[in-house]
Ligand SMILES: CC(C)(COP(=O)(O)OP(=O)(O)OC[C@H]1O[C@@H](n2cnc3c(N)ncnc32)[C@H](O)[C@@H]1OP(=O)(O)O)[C@@H](O)C(=O)NCCC(=O)NCCSC(=O)C[C@H](O)C(=O)O
């Protein structure tokens with residue numbers, strides 16, 4: 001599956017130290033997994049978690065789910081060892097789709113990890129004010145394939161309050177969306193901390209989807225179904241896309257350039273979106289098997 005065809009509706013964090021949760025993940029309907037060595041793992045547990053992940057990613061089968069490893073930053077005592085362990089694991093055949101770097105401030109942060117794990121694609125956590133202001137140069141890095149919003153760290157840096165409309169972080173998220181889309185990256189929204197609040201999660205998923213994100217990072221299996229539904233094309237969207245394509249084809253065959261469907265104009269650019277909707281629906285269906 002190509003990067004663009006692969007859905008990223010649900011991207012589940014799993015602490016690299018929790019073997020039971022790692023086992024469970026092999027049967028969960030997550031489009032992608034972030035195997036975390038950073039904030040979800042206590043300092044004392046980091047060496048054991050690093051070793052466990054290297055083994056799990058070599059020997060266990062996570063099916064079609066994308067496998068992303070979040071390392072500790074290179075400015076910590078664990079970052080270089082995380083990189084070396086993942087580099088060795090890749091050399092031994094571990095399936096790692098990308099290394100996710102926390103608190104990326106500038107493109108040089110990516111160069112440093114690329115030098116230590118040359119065989120991996122990179123993803124960046126966008127969660128510092130400096131990083132978001134440098135989103136354009138970070139997104140242009142040749143090894144970067146995805147950006148993940150770190151809305152907890154961003155709120156901490158901004159000294160902002162958590163609000164349902166996320167107004168205080170719209171500027172930062174918007175900069176990342178602009179930069180990421182300009183460079184064809186996968187863009188995944190931040191986590192919703194109240195993992196038992198389904199209505200709140202759905203609201204935030206729909207907001208992120210409408211802003212342009214491909215999916216949402218999640219912290220608990222109970223959040224998967226809501227994200228998978230919110231970020232998938234609905235039946236009505238699939239039906240509209242099919243009717244737009246049919247109407248536009250007919251107009252084109254008669255020498256025209258603009259169709260009208262449900263009282264709205266349909267031009268070539270809308271057909272690009274319609275085809276993307278159908279391709280996404282097909283990719284999701286393929287994932288379901
Ligand atoms: C939030 C949790 C601590 C809750 O854990 P727990 O109390 O164990 O939950 P449950 O008893 O409801 O668990 C039920 C079963 O589900 C499994 N489980 C739980 N969480 C996960 C998971 N994330 N992935 C896979 N499986 C999971 C349990 O093992 C139970 O299984 P079973 O034994 O079969 O019943 C916990 O969910 C958790 O630790 N979540 C992850 C937290 C995390 O990753 N945090 C870091 C990422 S957030 C972040 O850093 C964002 C960013 O950087 C920013 O700045 O915003």
Ligand SMILES: [Mg+2]
Pocket residue numbers: 039102125127150152153
């Ligand atoms: Mg963070």
